[in-house]
Amino acid sequence: MAPPQGQMRPGRQLAVLGLIFVVLFLMVFFVGVPGKSSLAERLEPKLGLDLIGGTRVTYTATTMDGSDPPAEQLEEARQIIESRVNALGVSEAEVVVEGNRNIVISLAGENRDDLKQVGDAAQLRFRKVLKATNGAGVAPQPSVSAEPAPDASASPGASPSAGASPSGGAAVTSSPTPSGGTGGGTGGQGGGAQATATPTPTPTASAAPSATATPSAGASATPAPVSTDVAAIRTEIQKKVGDAAWAAATGLTTVADLATDPTLATTLEPFSTLDPEKEVWALDPAMQFNVPQITCAMLDARKPGSIVDESKQAVACESGGKYLLDVAKVLGTDVGSASGVLDQQRGDWVVSLDFTSEGQKKWTALTREAYNNEGSACDQTALGDGSRCRVAVVLDNQVISSPEIQAVLTGDSQITGSFTSASANELASKLRYGALPLTFVADEAQNVSATLGAEQLRAGLLAAGLGMLLVAIYAFFYYRLLGTVIFLSLILSALLTYGALVVLGRQIGFTLTLAGIAGFIVSLGVAADSFIIYFERLKDEIREGRSPRSAVGRAWTRARRTIISANAISLMAAVVLYIVSVGQVKGFAFALGLATVLDLVVVFLFRHPVMTMFARTRAFLSPRVSGLGRVVAQKPTVADTTVKPRSSRVKEA
Template sequence: MRPGRQLAVLGFIFVVLYLLVFFSGGASGGWKDRLEPRLGLDLIGGTRLTLEATNSIDGKPPTSENLEEARRIIENRVNAYGVAEAEVVTEGDRNIVVSLPGQNRELNDVGSAAELRFRKVLKATDGSGAVTAPAATPAPSGSASPAPSGSASASPKASASAKATASPSAGGQGGGAPAPSASPSASASPSAPAASPSASAAPVPQSVEEQRKAVEKKVGATAWAAASALQAPADFTADPSLAEKLKPFGTLSPAEVAVLSPQMQFNVPTITCAQLDKRPAASIKDEKQQAVACESGAAKYLLDVAKVVGTDVDDADAVLDQTSQWVVSLNFTGSGQDKWTALTREAFNNEGGACDQTALGQDGKCRVAVVLDNEIVSSPEIQGVLTGDSQITGSFNQKDAAELAGNLRYGALPVTFVPQEQQNVTATLGESHLRAGLLAAGIGMLLVIIYSFFYYRLLGSVIFLSLVLSALLVFGALVVLGRQIGFTLTLAGIAGMIVSLGVAADSFVIYFERLKDEIREGRSPRSAVPRAWIRARRTIISANAITLMSAVVLYIVSVGAVKGFAFALGLATILDLVVVFLFRHPIMTMFARTRAFLSPRVSGLGRALPARTEQANPRNPRVKEA
């Protein structure tokens, strides 16, 4: 064996690795900056949100194409926040993880379905659950009318809040030439985040029809028959018995309410806006069906089919209007502008009398609701045929308007997501985690080295050098992988590397104890080293292979921090095997040729070498005679 060749190969690996560290793509700044690995949020602070893709009908995961498209749209939305080094990655077949380093913020909106719909308001009633008469006409939330210059404007509802405007994430993206400027207005109403089915709901059946039958069974035949017979919102003053019959509908979860027909949702007074606002995401996604939604949490509207949708919007921008208020300006595509003009003409003329008296505005004109996902952002009264673009107005600040415009601009998600976990880590806490992790790693390595020198003496230097080389390999690999594949070192990753120290120490023990056994069997140290290596090698490989397989399985089935732990453990285990084969065995072969290795006091083989000497004397009769 020529140990020099193996050591040369190891040296070559180090040279290539650290050339990549200092000079590969992404390396910039001074030498210190180039040696910094990419740190995770738990070490430098920031926000991480895990979004899980859901399907309300069959529960199957989305296709890989849809998941990747959703990841791209969410990444565009996050980048619109102007945050450096934001990271959006897929995990498994249904999760997307959004990470924003260096700050804390609410990220739930980036996973909203962002379906934008423009629907004519057909009917309106009270959605508070306290209806005793057919329904009073709610106060209109705004109006839209032609402006003298030929553009159009709309006045928002005065009670809109800035917080509410930031909540909906909006609409689709289309292509086409922008149209001239115009504006129907929209104000924002309080919105609830997309909710998952209620925990109290029965197990979700496989089809909508089965879900509807389960709801019918829950409310009872009497309540179901009474609700099905309604042609308008129930009048409890005219028929007090209806209140008791329809009472079971007030106990339904939002997910159960979502499977009911729009007519039943609208006509049953015990189905309230509190239930409707919390329906699962994409409950009224179908643009070809009528829908029911609420505005301001009290007014319940029956909405027409959507005749203008998010894909008809070409662009959206946050701008200041003439009153120095932040608004979201919408530019329609060519075909989208034609659809918007036709819709405003229908609403202005109330063609066919589609809008009843409860839905008309103050000037007797129909209103058009701007619907984002399950909720109404605004429902301005149309006071003229609008031939230009639109504005969504309300009590926006710059940040809220920019976020809403970004969601409108980058389109609707092809997959529905439910937020699963959001973690906020301050920078101070992250630095504390980093110090604690590095301290734990240093203490672990120090204890292994102290024990090695105490028990193995000269052989302890082999352990020390091996651990140093392994640490350098792991560190260089972390820096390169952070630039090339975006791997970030987290606190869980540091824990994985600390665990790998124990795996490395085990391989030393296996080799050195096997070496002692060979010497006790009568072999010289020089001949015992290669034989001990051959017999210990299989055990070392098997032990590391089991650890590596465990890390791979854990990486595949886990998400988040656990995945980082598994990756770091697997990486450290592989590099430990490289050091075992290219450094530990060659250096032991070289040590076996030195006189120090033959000294029991220096080598650490003290208990094995004397035993060999005592066994050798009886075999030499000449020594006994002398």
């Protein structure tokens, strides 16, 4: 049975609803809003591509032989790119395959610079730095080795410093982020030791070029086998630079010292004319490193994916220093998860890496090799301040950082540097969703116009408004006073929905599209069903003999379960559709689920308490005003069934 009317306090539910409105619209006006925003800007929701237009970027897949990539790899790349875009927020992005090698991304809003990075391959590699030299193309000074400038660093077991991980375990932090890079270093926790990284040195090395010289540690004595395509490109390069230059470069086993042999500079000069994108990438890593005319500017301009082969040595640059890197022994696939977090001790944003179980073993083994410089693989030019190897964090063709390893790291790690919240989460997103199976080249971002014009949008909203008006007129005609409850409930639901749209657009990037509007309109059917269920149940209670006042509580008790069940089914359908769908269908599902939840809020915090308050008024007890006239006239009254007329009682007496 329903609780006695005296125990019902509708004011409390209405007060809770009022508090929700106050908090929601305080967020609308003051949370995430630039200080000088106008009132209209504060109230403006985030609109989708089909309503306001947006930005379109086309990524073209490139392959080594120029052929079209496999369709399954192109689809896999599309899914990864879509995941990266969606990580920017629930933004209704359109990510589609176009033709045999293009992926087109369309996102609402003009000048979306964040789209330019989602197509990066994000091939993460951890490689030991075997050798280092000046990559500016300037002749090195004649010296056997270059010692990096001393810097404050702590040996294992030292007290924690600003670079320590929050947990107090072993950590490695990098030097300031190199220009053009995306961040800084690697860190780890575990082992109970503290280690800091030295700044990236710009060492020099000298040795007279000789074809018979003994290869230094870490250098390949003979070029590794290459594919037919690479061999053909090298043949063309040999023809371009000439036999003399090619023979001199092939005979180098250390960095050419142009200061001790001026004629060598003239001999190797043709290498400075090579095309970085089409030719330099195909050279043997030893040649890329040893020939001074192959500068960091040329290496940084190589085609994407030039050094992703983890089984081969590679050459890459950081802050003007050119590094010969070992084979990659820890890969991006060894990272279980990645997230951008704020380091509480340093106050900087970092990318936290959690390795898989196998990845953790590889990472520990790599740091052990670097810490002990096993086999003297790292020569004097590459050693850090503590005479231990450095490990370069290589993302695609770029060295993010190369800190010295001063402890065997047995825990998870961090990439640190001059990150912002956006850049840390962007890099974490790339690592979290995996590397692309293909290499892409991005076209310039283009602004596109809305597919649905402003006139059509206004016409659609006008049609929706007229439809709502007809519903309100019918409700007043059929339910009279009860129609007021329907009308007010719809108004409150609309205000809640609008406020939620504005807040969610700022906080999670939810974008309202035509599909989302359709989801909100469909949700009105669920809201209308809950009205009909309640009011018709109320009529049934009156037909059974109860007064309108007493029927309100009992009708609510019996209709409540049905209303909750109907909304729960709609909500589950929206959740399932959101999980399995993509693109605009996902936006439709999100809007439907949001509107369903808000409808339940209005049902419990407004409709029921207002009906309870109406039941205590004389207008509600008037059949002509309440809309219950016919039902009240038809119901068998309690007086007709249980109470005899007064005249009969007197006669019997």
